[in-house]
Amino acid sequence: xxxxxxxxxxxxxxxxxxxxxxxxxxxxxxxxxxxxxxxxxxxxxxxxxxxxxxxxxxxxxxxxxxxxxxxxxxxxxxxxxxxxxxxxxxxxxxxxxxxxxxxxxxxxxxxxxxxxxxxxxxxxxxxxxxxxxxxxxxxxxxxxxxxxxxxxxxxxxxxxxxxxxxxxxxxxxxxxxxxxxxxxxxxxxxxxxxxxxxxxxxxxxxxxxxxxxxxxxxxxxxxxxxxxxxxxxxxxxxxxxxxxxxxxxxxxxxxxxxxxxxxxxxxxxxxxxxxxxxxxxxxxxxxxxxxxxxxxxxxxxxxxxxxxxxxxxxxxxxxxxxxxxxxxxxxxxxxxxxxxxxxxxxxxxxxxxxxxxxxxxxxxxxxxxxxxxxxxxxxxxxxxxxxxxxxxxxxxxxxxxxxxxxxxxxxxxxxxxxxxxxxxxxxxxxxxxxxxxxxxxxxxxxxxxxxxxxxxxxxx
Amino acid sequence: xxxxxxxxxxxxxxxxxxxxxxxxxxxxxxxxxxxxxxxxxxxxxxxxxxxxxxxxxxxxxxx
Numbered sequence: 001x002x003x004x005x006x007x008x009x010x011x012x013x014x015x016x017x018x019x020x021x022x023x024x025x026x027x028x029x030x031x032x033x034x035x036x037x038x039x040x041x042x043x044x045x046x047x048x049x050x051x052x053x054x055x056x057x058x059x060x061x062x063x064x065x066x067x068x069x070x071x072x073x074x075x076x077x078x079x080x081x082x083x084x085x086x087x088x089x090x091x092x093x094x095x096x097x098x099x100x101x102x103x104x105x106x107x108x109x110x111x112x113x114x115x116x117x118x119x120x121x122x123x124x125x126x127x128x129x130x131x132x133x134x135x136x137x138x139x140x141x142x143x144x145x146x147x148x149x150x151x152x153x154x155x156x157x158x159x160x161x162x163x164x165x166x167x168x169x170x171x172x173x174x175x176x177x178x179x180x181x182x183x184x185x186x187x188x189x190x191x192x193x194x195x196x197x198x199x200x201x202x203x204x205x206x207x208x209x210x211x212x213x214x215x216x217x218x219x220x221x222x223x224x225x226x227x228x229x230x231x232x233x234x235x236x237x238x239x240x241x242x243x244x245x246x247x248x249x250x251x252x253x254x255x256x257x258x259x260x261x262x263x264x265x266x267x268x269x270x271x272x273x274x275x276x277x278x279x280x281x282x283x284x285x286x287x288x289x290x291x292x293x294x295x296x297x298x299x300x301x302x303x304x305x306x307x308x309x310x311x312x313x314x315x316x317x318x319x320x321x322x323x324x325x326x327x328x329x330x331x332x333x334x335x336x337x338x339x340x341x342x343x344x345x346x347x348x349x350x351x352x353x354x355x356x357x358x359x360x361x362x363x364x365x366x367x368x369x370x371x372x373x374x375x376x377x378x379x380x381x382x383x384x385x386x387x388x389x390x391x392x393x394x395x396x397x398x399x400x401x402x403x404x405x406x407x408x409x410x411x412x413x414x415x416x417x418x419x420x421x422x423x424x425x426x427x428x429x430x431x432x433x434x435x436x437x438x439x440x441x442x443x444x445x446x447x448x449x450x451x452x453x454x455x456x457x458x459x460x
Numbered sequence: 461x462x463x464x465x466x467x468x469x470x471x472x473x474x475x476x477x478x479x480x481x482x483x484x485x486x487x488x489x490x491x492x493x494x495x496x497x498x499x500x501x502x503x504x505x506x507x508x509x510x511x512x513x514x515x516x517x518x519x520x521x522x523x
Contacts, residue, residue: 036488042481049474053467072477076484083488 007048007068014041032181035086038079042072098145098183101152105187107161108137111194115168116215122176122204124187130195130212136163136170140189144179155179161187198233216252234270244280257295281313298331308339324363334372343422348372352431356438364422373431376424377438383419388426388433396434403435468512472505479504 022030111134119126124143138161146152158178164171172191179185193199198215201208207224210217214232222240226247234252237245242260253270256263261280265272268287275295284291284306291310293301299312308321317333324342328335332350340357343364349371356377357363362384367374373393378384386403388395395412397403403416414435426433479501487494 039481039484039488042484043478044481046474046476046478046481049477050471053470053474068473072480076480079484080494 006052007045010048011045031082032086035079035082038075038082042075045072098147101144101146101149101156103142103144103152103156105138105140105142105161105189107139107163108135109163109170110134111136111170111197113168114165114170114194114197116170116198116200117191117193118169118171119191119199119201119203120171120173121187121189121201121206122174123185123206124174124189125207125209126189126191126201126203127209128191128193128199128211128213130193130197130214133192133194135192136194137192138163138172138189140187142174142185142187145184151180151183155183155185159185161189253289279314281311284310299333300327300329302327304342355426358438362421362424365424365426367426369428369431371430372428373434374426374428375434375436376426377436379438383421385417385421385423386414386425386435387423388414388435389428390431390433391427391429393428393430393432396432396436398434398436468508468515472508472512475508476501476505 018030114136117136119128142156142159144152144155146155155178159175162171162173162175164173174187174189176185176187193213195212196214199210199213199217199219201219201221203219203221203224205223206221207226208219208221209227210219210231211227211229213230216233216235217228217231218236219226220238223242224239225242225244226237226239227244228235228247228250230249231247232251234255235247235250236255237257239245239256239258239260242258244262244264245256245260246262246264246266247254247256247268248264248266250265250268250270254265254268254272255275256273257275259276260278262282263274263278263280264283265274265287266283266285269289271289272284272287272291274282274293277296282293285308287306289305291301291303291306293299298314301310303310303322303324303326305323306319306321307323308319310317310319310322312318312333315333316336317328317330318336319338319340321339322337322341324340324344326337326340326342326344326346328337328345329347330351331348333348334351335346335348335353337344337346337354338356338358341359341363344355344357344367346353346355346365346367348369351369352372353367353369353374354377355365355367355375357365358379360379360382362378362382365376374388376388378399390412392410393412395405395407395414397405397414399416399418402418403414406413406415412433414433483494483497483500486492486497
């Protein structure tokens with residue numbers, strides 16, 4: 001008779017022992033241990049099989065069966081997954097197990113001599129308001145996720161909020177790093193501070209809501225949303241990943257760096273710089289100094305000031321009342337620019353462009369679209385020198401004889417001067433170009449060039 | 461002779477299993493990732509097959 005393998009009963013025993021251990025010591029970081037040590041299971045299994053083969057040598061022991069190979073592959077995939085999850089700092093244990101305990105947080109101190117407040121809260125939320133007060137007061141709640149109330153109490157004792165004065169700086173620390181790895185801790189804090197302080201925040205995963213502060217604000221965090229209102233100083237945000245950032249009534253410069261989704265900026269006196277890829281909607285309104293949007297592959301924008309509005313998402317960009325020089329590079333957005341001055345340089349890959357400078361004297365315009373129609377609407381009394389080219393498309397002219405239209409094959413060109421104005425150059429590689437009088441409907445409808453049918457996809 | 465061959469075939473699976481385990485231990489505890497060390501699996505498998513073939517052939521050479 002062929003001897004039966006010992007591995008199945010041994011694996012049963014090990015599974016049983018493992019679950020017993022987990023039940024008796026729920027606080028042990030079992031999953032973290034498994035994530036690191038699972039390969040030893042394969043080694044042990046291999047040794048048992050090797051021993052079996054050598055001991056039962058006489059009785060033609062069969063090799064590893066197909067089922068075992070499949071199981072080994074699954075163990076490897078699962079183990080690798082666990083290890084990667086563990087390595088990237090995601091703790092599975094506390095998120096799934098345990099109970100949430102809450103503790104009140106409250107602290108107060110006189111603010112005399114304090115010029116800068118440094119907040120060190122790795123996880124949670126911070127709501128800070130400046131006011132006419134001589135006190136710095138903190139209140140709020142701490143959440144601890146743990147297995148037992150005793151564990152949570154112990155952690156709460158170790159992570160008391162600490163306020164340390166260093167010269168003119170006040171350091172507010174929540175000491176979340178002192179909590180054991182298998183517990184999760186976060187602080188939701190409300191702070192009231194004197195208006196004239198500067199604020200610095202360092203965080204891992206924290207939402208900030210800061211208002212009515214006259215000093216500078218500097219926030220650095222890995223992830224979180226930020227809402228700022230009525231800030232007197234310069235603002236600098238370095239947020240790894242955000243869903244929403246909003247800033248309104250900022251009297252200094254505003255610098256935003258990172259990645260995220262929505263950004264809304266209103267009423268800023270200083271320069272505004274947005275650096276990074278933001279894929280949601282961007283809105284800029286009433287900016288008195290230069291605006292600069294950069295760092296994203298599909299949008300680059302510079303303007304001297306934005307008394308009106310610029311709003312954009314991944315498919316459209318609309319601007320009204322913008323002071324030039326303006327520089328705009330986009331990949332695939334329909335662009336609609338109204339009421340702009342000085343000069344506009346525009347470059348787009350896919351998308352239609354509508355330009356309506358509105359005011360006299362006209363700005364200098366240089367617009368290029370790889371694929372899309374460009375339409376220019378000018379005031380009736382406008383003076384300009386035009387050079388418009390549609391490499392493969394129609395040219396439409398509403399200004400009559402001063403402008404000369406030529407068609408050569410598939411290429412259409414309009415050149416000419418009306419009075420002595422600035423130079424306007426518009427070029428579309430594939431699509432029509434049109435110059436019409438503002439306020440009137442286009443005399444000739446610009447037909448959309450027929451789009452070629454999409455080539456069939458190659459079979460996968 | 462045949463006994464040796466079947467023995468070598470039988471130990472091949474367990475030895476491969478131990479090797480895989482050892483490579484993942486290296487992956488988890490040393491800078492040598494599985495991405496770099498996987499060719500060792502080919503080498504070990506090749507060597508085991510080679511030994512199997514060697515044992516299969518009588519000392520006089522192939523017939």
